[in-house]
Each structure stands twice: as structure tokens, then as C-alpha cells.
Amino acid sequence: MKLSNSFFIALVLSVFSMQAREEVTIIPQPTSVAYGEGSFQLKGKISIISAENLENEASYLAKVLQTGFGQSPRIKSKGKGIGLFLEESLLSELGEEGYILSVGKKGITIKAATNTGVFYGIQSLRQMLPPDFGYAAPVEGVTLPILEISDTPRFPWRAFMLDESRHFKGSETVKKMLDQMALLKMNTFHWHLTDDQGWRIEIKKYPKLTEIGSKRKNTQVSRKSEERTKEPHEGFYTQEEIKEIIAYAKARHITVVPEIEMPGHAMAAIAAYHWLGTLGTTTEVPAVFGKMDDSFNIGDEKVVRFLKDVLDEVMALFPGSVVHIGGDEVNYTPWETHQDIVSFMKEKNLGSPADLQIYFTNEISNYIDNAGKRMMGWNEIMGDDIHGEREQETVQTEKLAKSAIVHFWKGDLQLINRAVQEGYDVVNSNHWDTYLDYTYQRLPLSKSYAFDPIPKGLDQKYHARILGSGTQMWSEWIPTVESMEKQIFPRLAAYAEVGWTQTHNKDFDRFQRALDDLKITWAKSGISFH
Incomplete structure (x- = not known):
């Protein structure tokens, strides 16, 4: 039986999405992880979109990505890429240390009420990368599954x-x-x-x-x-x-x-x-x-x-x-x-x-x-x-x-x-x-x-x-x-x-x-x- 190109591509993407989902292992286990369909290709040339009051967190993330991709991402105030956002309205939902990490088809966002929450979202993103990321030869890209993580700690x-x-x-x-x-x-x-x-x-x-x-x-x-x-x-x-x-x-x-x-x-x-x-x-x-x-x-x-x-x-x-x-x-x-x-x-x-x-x-x-x-x-x-x-x-x-x-x-x-x-x-x-x-x-x-x-x-x-x-x-x-x-x-x-x-x-x-x-x-x- 001959498979159509569109069916073959859909099958490959479906299998890859399932494999990527299994590879998302984060310690400590987040409060909730919801998977979507498809994947996002994270590449070294991606930009980090961040406000000035997240300079520490943006610089930290840039160093993490630089070690694995061999090039340092640009940190900008506007645009598309990995967005780091502070939203005070999330305080009642997420507390001082919680975060929401979203991987979509067009980019990644980390939202939290505080800098600490954003930082912890970055740590979850780090663990979604290959375990030898930054310790092996630089790679061109990393495929991540579409997902949303909402996470808060049990104890302060x-x-x-x-x-x-x-x-x-x-x-x-x-x-x-x-x-x-x-x-x-x-x-x-x-x-x-x-x-x-x-x-x-x-x-x-x-x-x-x-x-x-x-x-x-x-x-x-x-x-x-x-x-x-x-x-x-x-x-x-x-x-x-x-x-x-x-x-x-x-x-x-x-x-x-x-x-x-x-x-x-x-x-x-x-x-x-x-x-x-x-x-x-x-x-x-x-x-x-x-x-x-x-x-x-x-x-x-x-x-x-x-x-x-x-x-x-x-x-x-x-x-x-x-x-x-x-x-x-x-x-x-x-x-x-x-x-x-x-x-x-x-x-x-x-x-x-x-x-x-x-x-x-x-x-x-x-x-x-x-x-x-x-x-x-x-x-x-x-x-x-x-x-x-x-x-x-x-x-x-x-x-x-x-x-x-x-x-x-x-x-x-x-x-x-x-x-x-x-x-x-x-x-x-x-x-x-x-x-x-x-x-x-x-x-x-x-x-x-x-x-x-x-x-x-x-x-x-x-x-x-x-x-x-x-x-x-x-x-x-x-x-x-x-x-x-x-x-x-x-x-x-x-x-x-x-x-x-x-x-x-x-x-x-x-x-x-x-x-x-x-x-x-x-x-x-x-x-x-x-």
C-alpha cells in the first residue's frame, strides 16, 4: 500500500510528539503538565524577550542556551522567541514561586508573578532540553513538545x-x-x-x-x-x-x-x-x-x-x-x-x-x-x-x-x-x-x-x-x-x-x-x- 506524503508526515509528527512527550521529565514533578499537538523547534538563533526587571533571569537563560547552541541568544524587549513575563495578577494563583511555562508552535513563554517564579520556569525549560545539553558538541536545534506547565511549590x-x-x-x-x-x-x-x-x-x-x-x-x-x-x-x-x-x-x-x-x-x-x-x-x-x-x-x-x-x-x-x-x-x-x-x-x-x-x-x-x-x-x-x-x-x-x-x-x-x-x-x-x-x-x-x-x-x-x-x-x-x-x-x-x-x-x-x-x-x- 502506498502512503500519501501528507499522511506520512502526519504519522511521523504524531510519533515524534509521543516520543517528545515521554522525554519531558522534570524533577521536581510539576503540579500539572498539559500536552498539545505537534512540536516546536528551539534553535540557537532564537531571541529572549524580556523586560529590564528580568535582566538577571534573561542573562541566566542566555548563558544556558549559549552553552548548548554555541551562540548566545539576543535579549530584546519586543519580538518573538522565548518570552519572560511578570504578571502581578498571577500572584493569587501561583504565589511567590509559581510559574506557567508554555511551549507553542511559534515560541515559548514563561509567566509568573515574581522574578523567582520566572527563574523556576527557566529551570523546568532546562530540564526539557537534552541531558547532555551544554556538555556535548553544540547542536543546531532541539525539538520540544507543545505543552503548558502550571506549577507551584508545596512548601516555602x-x-x-x-x-x-x-x-x-x-x-x-x-x-x-x-x-x-x-x-x-x-x-x-x-x-x-x-x-x-x-x-x-x-x-x-x-x-x-x-x-x-x-x-x-x-x-x-x-x-x-x-x-x-x-x-x-x-x-x-x-x-x-x-x-x-x-x-x-x-x-x-x-x-x-x-x-x-x-x-x-x-x-x-x-x-x-x-x-x-x-x-x-x-x-x-x-x-x-x-x-x-x-x-x-x-x-x-x-x-x-x-x-x-x-x-x-x-x-x-x-x-x-x-x-x-x-x-x-x-x-x-x-x-x-x-x-x-x-x-x-x-x-x-x-x-x-x-x-x-x-x-x-x-x-x-x-x-x-x-x-x-x-x-x-x-x-x-x-x-x-x-x-x-x-x-x-x-x-x-x-x-x-x-x-x-x-x-x-x-x-x-x-x-x-x-x-x-x-x-x-x-x-x-x-x-x-x-x-x-x-x-x-x-x-x-x-x-x-x-x-x-x-x-x-x-x-x-x-x-x-x-x-x-x-x-x-x-x-x-x-x-x-x-x-x-x-x-x-x-x-x-x-x-x-x-x-x-x-x-x-x-x-x-x-x-x-x-x-x-x-x-x-x-x-x-x-x-x-x-
């Missing part, structure tokens, strides 16, 4: 945390992670900059924090092991380097949240300025990991003033609205016998070390509030004995300031319910479900993907109090960038979908198929993955 807080206190990685690694976060529409980089084993941020008023506190002579090799690397480890960020990274993140619509640990996990600072501690025995930065003995002497006004001085410089550097103060794993034993602290507790009528910690935390919270920001801390800041270490339960009289954000990481999930019922905002990073230093046997990809930040049975009226989730890359036992990347990838993609995609749109089989393309991109860009 979608975070990745990098611990650089234990093992310093450096600016290029951080920027590499910010690029991957942007691709996956993650909007919060939680930067763990201080801990017992290293102080990684320049504080101009206290130069010894980095002169001494950023260096350790040795490093424990594995948990509970006496073996050491027999090599020094050091590194820190100058304030100028931090400004550069903040600007890099801002261009990718990522907010950087600094974590400055207090009152525990403080021994690197105490090694630099011995008067900050309670034991009088901390003279160098520890080489071992775990819950340490010494903490800040928060019964001394001079020590509290030091911490506020540090926060002054931190808050001046970081433009975001949240400052994380840690607050976890404080060893109360030295406090119970230290004269300054015993006298301070008696003066303030504080009945327990937990009350003392909350009293201190509230003072810091108020200080941060007065600077126009909010304090965040791990859920020990509420005073609960989540480690089961207290010999007898004391009556807790102090209450955490209501402006604080509770970062849940450990304990009974009912603690989340209690926190939201008492009016606190919560970020759920339950360690069993979100810690990237855990092995894939302990935390397989399927479990990462299945995590729901909203605990089962939580009353609907409290759901808005769950801001979202974070995934944490603790680095005690992860010394190299390659080993770190294998812990992060591909699980980071699962957490991106946890934070963005509505539960009824989640499908692990579909996610794994979409992950195949992302793995090609990672491999081409030099990222190691499990």
Missing part, C-alpha cells in the same frame, strides 16, 4: 544544609551545590559554619576565631576510633568570600541561612578565646567528633556580649531573614558546678540547665528579632530531653519565644504536633529521613522520596505551620568532595520533590525514570553520585 522552605565545620570544602564546591539546588528549585542553603571542630567564618572583631579556631592538628578517622589522619585540617571564609557566595546564591534565588552554634558545639571558639568556656581545659580545636564537653559560659555577661558581637557581623553579612543558632547537644554537666552559671541561675530563678538554655536562647532570639530577623534552632531549644539523658525530669518554667523557628531533627514526632499547636513554625528534618551522611542501606533513595514533612494525623489547621524540610550533609566522616557528592546525589533530587511536589503527584517509579536524565547531566558536569 526547601533546604539543603552543608556542614563545613568538620571538613572545609571551599567556595567552588559551594557554588557547585548552589547550581544543583537551583536546577532542583531548592531555595534555602543552610550553611553550618561553626562547631567544635572548626570555625569557618571571619569575624573581624575577634580575629583569633579563624587564626586559631579554623585549624586542627589532626582528625579522627572513624566513629569511636583511636586512629587519626595525622594531617592538619584548616580553612575559613573571609567576609568578602562570603559576600561573593551570597551574591551567587541570590542570582539563583537561593537564600543563605548561616548557622552559628550556641551555647554548645563551641570548642573551636573556646580554643581561640579560652575565657568563653566553662571547663578551663579547652586549649586547642578538637580532633574527635561527637557530643563534646565544653560549652559557652552563658552565665558571664562578657561571653553573651561576645556572641552578640559575632551575630552583629553575621547579620550585617547575610541579607536573609533567618539566623540559625544551633542549640543542640549541649552538655549540661559543667554548667551544674560552674560558679558563674550557678550564681546566674540563682539570680534569675532558673530551676534547671534546660531553663537556663531557654532563657539564654530567648535573649538571643530577642536580639535577632530587634535586628529585623528571626532566630531558628534545633528542637532542643524548646527544652525537651530528646536524648533521654536527664536522671530526673524537672519542672520546666521557661518558654521559648514564639518568634523562634523550631528545626526538628530528633525525638518523638509528637513534639512537632506540640510545637505547632503552641504557635511555633517548624521545619521538619527528622534525622531518620533526611540525614545525608547516613548510608544508603540506612536511608535508601525510596525512603528519602517517601518522606513527608507533615506528620501523619496532624490537624489540617496546623499544616501551614510546617514551613517545609531540609536535608543535612554532616561531614564528620565525609572528608572529600567526591565522597560527599556520592552521599548527596541522587538523594538531593528526592528531597527537592519532597519540598515542591504535592503528595498526589508523587510517583517513585516516574521519579526514577526522570532521574536517568539527571544522572547523565550530573556525570557530564563532573558530579559523582551513588
Whole structure:
């Protein structure tokens, strides 16, 4: 049988449209994808149509297309091509981060109420391109299916945390992670900059924090092991380097949240300025990991003033609205016998070390509030004995300031319910479900993907109090960038979908198929993955 030319062309287009549709894989899965008939040929000579107030987003898209086509698109205010549009009327429909991406027969449009929404539409367009786009020889064109994507995130807080206190990685690694976060529409980089084993941020008023506190002579090799690397480890960020990274993140619509640990996990600072501690025995930065003995002497006004001085410089550097103060794993034993602290507790009528910690935390919270920001801390800041270490339960009289954000990481999930019922905002990073230093046997990809930040049975009226989730890359036992990347990838993609995609749109089989393309991109860009 002889086929007519028109029938043959229609058949080819129909088959191609079906194939193209199958190739549109985006992580995190969008809210809705509606396919039309036919396709659009995206070519390197296409123009980007954009208003001046979208200059950052237009330039970003131009660079993406230039790497794959070998020529940079023109950015114009009028014409046809890829249109980037801001429409304030879309705010009620799409919120601050949603977008509408349309591929028609004559061009592509991305519409949103904000620059952030437009940027996320660009990320979805990026993932519709071939996975080796920009990493292989330049191509003349890419065929895209006709479609419309309407997309909004489930949660406003979608975070990745990098611990650089234990093992310093450096600016290029951080920027590499910010690029991957942007691709996956993650909007919060939680930067763990201080801990017992290293102080990684320049504080101009206290130069010894980095002169001494950023260096350790040795490093424990594995948990509970006496073996050491027999090599020094050091590194820190100058304030100028931090400004550069903040600007890099801002261009990718990522907010950087600094974590400055207090009152525990403080021994690197105490090694630099011995008067900050309670034991009088901390003279160098520890080489071992775990819950340490010494903490800040928060019964001394001079020590509290030091911490506020540090926060002054931190808050001046970081433009975001949240400052994380840690607050976890404080060893109360030295406090119970230290004269300054015993006298301070008696003066303030504080009945327990937990009350003392909350009293201190509230003072810091108020200080941060007065600077126009909010304090965040791990859920020990509420005073609960989540480690089961207290010999007898004391009556807790102090209450955490209501402006604080509770970062849940450990304990009974009912603690989340209690926190939201008492009016606190919560970020759920339950360690069993979100810690990237855990092995894939302990935390397989399927479990990462299945995590729901909203605990089962939580009353609907409290759901808005769950801001979202974070995934944490603790680095005690992860010394190299390659080993770190294998812990992060591909699980980071699962957490991106946890934070963005509505539960009824989640499908692990579909996610794994979409992950195949992302793995090609990672491999081409030099990222190691499990």
C-alpha cells in the first residue's frame, strides 16, 4: 500500500510528539503538565524577550542556551522567541514561586508573578532540553513538545544544609551545590559554619576565631576510633568570600541561612578565646567528633556580649531573614558546678540547665528579632530531653519565644504536633529521613522520596505551620568532595520533590525514570553520585 506524503508526515509528527512527550521529565514533578499537538523547534538563533526587571533571569537563560547552541541568544524587549513575563495578577494563583511555562508552535513563554517564579520556569525549560545539553558538541536545534506547565511549590522552605565545620570544602564546591539546588528549585542553603571542630567564618572583631579556631592538628578517622589522619585540617571564609557566595546564591534565588552554634558545639571558639568556656581545659580545636564537653559560659555577661558581637557581623553579612543558632547537644554537666552559671541561675530563678538554655536562647532570639530577623534552632531549644539523658525530669518554667523557628531533627514526632499547636513554625528534618551522611542501606533513595514533612494525623489547621524540610550533609566522616557528592546525589533530587511536589503527584517509579536524565547531566558536569 502506498502512503500519501501528507499522511506520512502526519504519522511521523504524531510519533515524534509521543516520543517528545515521554522525554519531558522534570524533577521536581510539576503540579500539572498539559500536552498539545505537534512540536516546536528551539534553535540557537532564537531571541529572549524580556523586560529590564528580568535582566538577571534573561542573562541566566542566555548563558544556558549559549552553552548548548554555541551562540548566545539576543535579549530584546519586543519580538518573538522565548518570552519572560511578570504578571502581578498571577500572584493569587501561583504565589511567590509559581510559574506557567508554555511551549507553542511559534515560541515559548514563561509567566509568573515574581522574578523567582520566572527563574523556576527557566529551570523546568532546562530540564526539557537534552541531558547532555551544554556538555556535548553544540547542536543546531532541539525539538520540544507543545505543552503548558502550571506549577507551584508545596512548601516555602526547601533546604539543603552543608556542614563545613568538620571538613572545609571551599567556595567552588559551594557554588557547585548552589547550581544543583537551583536546577532542583531548592531555595534555602543552610550553611553550618561553626562547631567544635572548626570555625569557618571571619569575624573581624575577634580575629583569633579563624587564626586559631579554623585549624586542627589532626582528625579522627572513624566513629569511636583511636586512629587519626595525622594531617592538619584548616580553612575559613573571609567576609568578602562570603559576600561573593551570597551574591551567587541570590542570582539563583537561593537564600543563605548561616548557622552559628550556641551555647554548645563551641570548642573551636573556646580554643581561640579560652575565657568563653566553662571547663578551663579547652586549649586547642578538637580532633574527635561527637557530643563534646565544653560549652559557652552563658552565665558571664562578657561571653553573651561576645556572641552578640559575632551575630552583629553575621547579620550585617547575610541579607536573609533567618539566623540559625544551633542549640543542640549541649552538655549540661559543667554548667551544674560552674560558679558563674550557678550564681546566674540563682539570680534569675532558673530551676534547671534546660531553663537556663531557654532563657539564654530567648535573649538571643530577642536580639535577632530587634535586628529585623528571626532566630531558628534545633528542637532542643524548646527544652525537651530528646536524648533521654536527664536522671530526673524537672519542672520546666521557661518558654521559648514564639518568634523562634523550631528545626526538628530528633525525638518523638509528637513534639512537632506540640510545637505547632503552641504557635511555633517548624521545619521538619527528622534525622531518620533526611540525614545525608547516613548510608544508603540506612536511608535508601525510596525512603528519602517517601518522606513527608507533615506528620501523619496532624490537624489540617496546623499544616501551614510546617514551613517545609531540609536535608543535612554532616561531614564528620565525609572528608572529600567526591565522597560527599556520592552521599548527596541522587538523594538531593528526592528531597527537592519532597519540598515542591504535592503528595498526589508523587510517583517513585516516574521519579526514577526522570532521574536517568539527571544522572547523565550530573556525570557530564563532573558530579559523582551513588
